[in-house]
Amino acid sequence: MNNPFRLTLSFGLLFSLFMIALLIQYTVPYAGGWSLIQNTLFAYDTSNYKELIVHLTYLPRLAIALICGFSLAIAGCVMQFILRNPIAAPTTLGVASGAQLGMVAGVLLLPADVALPSFIPAFVGAAFASLLVFWIAAKKGLAPIHLVLSGMVISLFIGAINTMLMLVYERYLSSVFIWGAGTLNQNSWESVERLLPLLCLPIMGLFLLQRPLSALILGDQASNTIGINVKRIKLITLSLVIFVTAVVVSEVGIIGFVGIVAPGITRLLGVRHLSKQILISGVIGSLMLLLADLLTQPIAAATGDLLPTGAMTALLGAPFLLWLLNRQTWPSQLRATEDTAPNFRQRQFLPLCFALLVALFVVSLAALWIGKDSQGWHLLINENMLQLRLPRILGALFAGAGLATAGTLVQRLTNNPMASPEVLGISSGAALALVICALLGLSINRYEQIAFGTLGALSVTGVIWWLGKKHRFAPAQLLLTGIALSAGLDAVMRIVMSSGHEDVSTLLTWLSGSTYLVTYQDAILLGSGVLIFSTLAILLHRWLDLIALGEVSANSVGLNSLLVRRVLILLIAALTTLCTAVIGPLTFIGLLAPHMARSLHQNSAKKQLVTACLLGALVMVIADWVGRVLWFPWQFPAGLLSSLLGGAYFLYLMRK
Amino acid sequence: MILYAIVCCKFIQYNKPMFQLNNAAFAVSTHTILQPTNILFKKGVVTTLLGHNGCGKSTLMKLLSRQNLPSQGQVLLDDQEVTQLKQKDFALKVAYLPQHPPITEGVTVTELVRFGRYPWKGAFGRYTDHDHSLVAQAIAKVGLEGYQERFVATLSGGERQRAWVAMLLAQQSECILLDEPTSALDISHQHELLALIRELNESLGLTVIMVLHDINMAAKFSDHLIALHSGKVIAQGAPEDIMKVDVLKQIYGMDLALFPHPITGHPISYIP
Numbered sequence: 001m002n003n004p005f006r007l008t009l010s011f012g013l014l015f016s017l018f019m020i021a022l023l024i025q026y027t028v029p030y031a032g033g034w035s036l037i038q039n040t041l042f043a044y045d046t047s048n049y050k051e052l053i054v055h056l057t058y059l060p061r062l063a064i065a066l067i068c069g070f071s072l073a074i075a076g077c078v079m080q081f082i083l084r085n086p087i088a089a090p091t092t093l094g095v096a097s098g099a100q101l102g103m104v105a106g107v108l109l110l111p112a113d114v115a116l117p118s119f120i121p122a123f124v125g126a127a128f129a130s131l132l133v134f135w136i137a138a139k140k141g142l143a144p145i146h147l148v149l150s151g152m153v154i155s156l157f158i159g160a161i162n163t164m165l166m167l168v169y170e171r172y173l174s175s176v177f178i179w180g181a182g183t184l185n186q187n188s189w190e191s192v193e194r195l196l197p198l199l200c201l202p203i204m205g206l207f208l209l210q211r212p213l214s215a216l217i218l219g220d221q222a223s224n225t226i227g228i229n230v231k232r233i234k235l236i237t238l239s240l241v242i243f244v245t246a247v248v249v250s251e252v253g254i255i256g257f258v259g260i261v262a263p264g265i266t267r268l269l270g271v272r273h274l275s276k277q278i279l280i281s282g283v284i285g286s287l288m289l290l291l292a293d294l295l296t297q298p299i300a301a302a303t304g305d306l307l308p309t310g311a312m313t314a315l316l317g318a319p320f321l322l323w324l325l326n327r328q329t330w331p332s333q334l335r336a337t338e339d340t341a342p343n344f345r346q347r348q349f350l351p352l353c354f355a356l357l358v359a360l361f362v363v364s365l366a367a368l369w370i371g372k373d374s375q376g377w378h379l380l381i382n383e384n385m386l387q388l389r390l391p392r393i394l395g396a397l398f399a400g401a402g403l404a405t406a407g408t409l410v411q412r413l414t415n416n417p418m419a420s421p422e423v424l425g426i427s428s429g430a431a432l433a434l435v436i437c438a439l440l441g442l443s444i445n446r447y448e449q450i451a452f453g454t455l456g457a458l459s460v461t462g463v464i465w466w467l468g469k470k471h472r473f474a475p476a477q478l479l480l481t482g483i484a485l486s487a488g489l490d491a492v493m494r495i496v497m498s499s500g501h502e503d504v505s506t507l508l509t510w511l512s513g514s515t516y517l518v519t520y521q522d523a524i525l526l527g528s529g530v531l532i533f534s535t536l537a538i539l540l541h542r543w544l545d546l547i548a549l550g551e552v553s554a555n556s557v558g559l560n561s562l563l564v565r566r567v568l569i570l571l572i573a574a575l576t577t578l579c580t581a582v583i584g585p586l587t588f589i590g591l592l593a594p595h596m597a598r599s600l601h602q603n604s605a606k607k608q609l610v611t612a613c614l615l616g617a618l619v620m621v622i623a624d625w626v627g628r629v630l631w632f633p634w635q636f637p638a639g640l641l642s643s644l645l646g647g648a649y650f651l652y653l654m655r656k
Numbered sequence: 657m658i659l660y661a662i663v664c665c666k667f668i669q670y671n672k673p674m675f676q677l678n679n680a681a682f683a684v685s686t687h688t689i690l691q692p693t694n695i696l697f698k699k700g701v702v703t704t705l706l707g708h709n710g711c712g713k714s715t716l717m718k719l720l721s722r723q724n725l726p727s728q729g730q731v732l733l734d735d736q737e738v739t740q741l742k743q744k745d746f747a748l749k750v751a752y753l754p755q756h757p758p759i760t761e762g763v764t765v766t767e768l769v770r771f772g773r774y775p776w777k778g779a780f781g782r783y784t785d786h787d788h789s790l791v792a793q794a795i796a797k798v799g800l801e802g803y804q805e806r807f808v809a810t811l812s813g814g815e816r817q818r819a820w821v822a823m824l825l826a827q828q829s830e831c832i833l834l835d836e837p838t839s840a841l842d843i844s845h846q847h848e849l850l851a852l853i854r855e856l857n858e859s860l861g862l863t864v865i866m867v868l869h870d871i872n873m874a875a876k877f878s879d880h881l882i883a884l885h886s887g888k889v890i891a892q893g894a895p896e897d898i899m900k901v902d903v904l905k906q907i908y909g910m911d912l913a914l915f916p917h918p919i920t921g922h923p924i925s926y927i928p
Contacts, residue, residue, distance in 0.1 A: 553752075556721065557747050557774045560744070
């Protein structure tokens with residue numbers, strides 16, 4: 001760690017403290033400044049309404065921000081340590097979507113006269129989702145990779161259910177939208193009183209456990225031999241972390257970013273000991289959230305909107321992380337180190353391929369001809385159906401294939417099984433461009449929609465390129481840059497969504513990846529693009545195999561790593577842009593199709609790419625068809641159903 | 657006349673250096689790991705680097721394999737600065753085996769060894785029968801027949817090491833750099849591997865530069881030994897010049913005694 005860098009960061013810390021002091025002065029109600037706070041704290045006078053307001057709303061809000069930032073950052077730090085992945089977040093193991101499901105179920109199922117604080121259903125939902133994750137990963141001995149995968153699948157799966165419910169019961173669930181974006185508004189000390197004991201105990205537990213925990217860095221086997229029951233330690237700490245996260249999320253909603261970035265900054269500061277890492281992450285996290293919240297308050301007051309702090313955190317944190325990334329030199333290689341359970345098997349490639357192709361063909365025909373209307377199921381084989389349904393089927397098919405290819409490329413390039421095309425922020429760019437259009441009140445037609453989406457995606461690609469150049473596109477830096485970008489862009493989007501704009505529900509449909517609007521031209525454009533780029537990717541399979549050796553060995557056999565990274569990034573960007581512009585952002589396919597291909601024992605790059613492609617197409621076509629007929633006359637976006645169906649299948653594979 | 661020319665060529669070829677370090681040094685911020693060094697690595701010769709941990713051996717290997725660039729001075733390969741070569745051309749001349757080869761997920765032995773053919777065929781060139789037979793030969797040479805379709809990650813440490821050596825062999829470069837190639841091997845496999853490398857050196861004229869910890873093995877299988885201490889070359893020469901009590905004391909900082917091998921008569925070192 002070089003001294004100037006540390007100096008800059010210390011200055012940063014001082015500066016943020018100064019900013020906080022200044023902002024408090026500015027944001028205290030009735031322009032009372034610090035003196036009003038002083039009065040409230042030391043000479044509280046209940047007859048003074050100003051002091052009353054400060055005491056009951058302003059101070060609890062500050063306290064909540066500090067507490068939640070601290071807890072989330074600690075949870076993130078431990079989570080990243082146990083999962084050995086620098087992009088893991090406290091919510092990686094399904095807590096957030098579980099809590100949201102709890103909220104949704106609470107609103108929909110509980111009778112209106114049962115006055116339950118929203119905390120309880122949210123917490124029950126979060127606990128349920130986490131237990132599910134544990135249950136699935138337990139079969140494979142709670143290895144980091146399996147925990148991460150099952151966590152992400154459960155998140156997507158439950159997230160899809162949530163979005164479906166929101167599409168159907170939109171009117172009842174607008175409060176969930178605001179909660180989902182994370183609000184810190186308080187009107188008494190009740191939340192603080194509830195949170196403090198619930199958070200203090202598990203956090204103390206984490207500190208007590210830090211010694212056996214830090215031994216886990218040796219890897220599971222070595223830790224076992226020095227007398228640590230790895231499985232038990234992991235289970236206990238993860239439960240504590242999840243408990244902490246669930247408590248925070250249930251109380252204030254989903255506040256992203258703090259949990260990922262605060263531990264990251266701590267590591268950049270060169271803090272090595274786990275106990276110090278945990279503590280310093282906590283302090284940085286609480287400062288970050290407090291700062292974000294203090295900045296949110298005047299903006300929210302000025303615009304009159306209910307601006308969610310959670311979104312603001314990401315909005316402010318993203319540029320900071322980008323700056324930090326640009327300062328640091330990064331190791332050119334990031335292996336998400338893990339003890340792999342060596343259970344590789346050979347499986348015939350061609351028969352599998354053939355079977356998938358046949359399945360794809362049959363399913364496409366079924367999707368073309370079998371439909372449902374008010375009279376029930378029917379089989380229609382005629383020209384009309386071809387006109388009506390073929391474009392959307394082709395759109396789903398090619399988007400699935402394209403995103404599966406992009407996902408495989410991203411995971412191989414970054415050597416990180418949690419990576420997916422969205423991680424780079426390209427699809428967020430496309431989405432944001434459209435959201436901004438909607439916000440400005442431009443009613444745009446289909447072509448303009450595609451054009452604007454492409455423009456947004458291309459600008460994000462440009463930014464990634466520009467930021468990555470300095471570090472030779474090192475995977476670690478690339479991933480974190482992408483996370484920062486997409487978090488920032490998503491934050492803007494969430495702010496727009498919670499503002500209750502009338503176009504929100506149309507956007508929600510598009511954001512879930514829908515095929516309703518796909519025309520013949522779109523399908524042809526998408527199809528030819530996906531075919532060209534996927535073929536190129538498959539032709540480059542030797543590169544993809546070689547980069548798995550790590551930079552040193554790959555260079556030793558004559559691979560030009562820089563060139564390879566550049567070409568792969570361009571391919572990923574092209575595929576993601578195409579699919580997102582036409583169909584909308586799809587989370588599931590890009591993340592899980594590569595894993596599904598691996599679980600079918602297709603390990604080499606060529607086989608994995610082809611299999612993932614076919615699987616992606618198959619899942620999307622099925623999802624599109626089911627979405628059309630499941631809840632007639634409603635239609636569900638294919639992207640949602642692909643998370644649902646694919647998620648269920650993947651969970652079955654993992655538990656098998 | 658023709659014969660003379662061939663002999664001449666061979667003579668010239670063998671006397672030209674493969675690598676040449678001109679005042680090359682390496683430092684991380686203010687900490688110098690390798691002092692300015694001048695060394696010649698001759699073609700067709702097995703050179704072994706000796707010295708205790710942290711003496712700069714691995715740093716020197718990293719300069720040769722151009723993972724690190726010298727902070728001052730030059731590293732020349734065939735009279736050309738290493739940085740001027742394209743990645744693929746460099747790979748045709750030099751192959752490198754890191755001390756801890758990465759664990760590869762879902763790669764079989766054959767696939768791993770075939771990676772060695774990449775510099776010859778690039779991303780798109782078809783692998784011919786020639787390539788496949790070279791891959792098979794390389795696997796046979798390290799004694800991994802019957803393991804072709806096994807996944808590298810499922811092999812034992814020694815088998816994994818040999819699979820990587822096979823990849824280096826399939827690469828057919830002029831020079832191979834091995835950073836402690838025997839660290840994961842038992843005594844019989846150590847001997848087997850070093851004998852194989854020696855045989856390749858003698859039959860194909862392969863240039864070998866490696867790091868070894870076992871001084872007796874190093875003396876037995878090398879033509880030239882280079883000893884480093886605190887980033888400086890403190891002794892170099894043929895094994896019989898290094899296998900002396902005073903030189904060994906200088907290298908390892910402890911007293912080592914020697915006795916003649918009962919059959920060959922070469923000196924063998926032991927801890928008295």
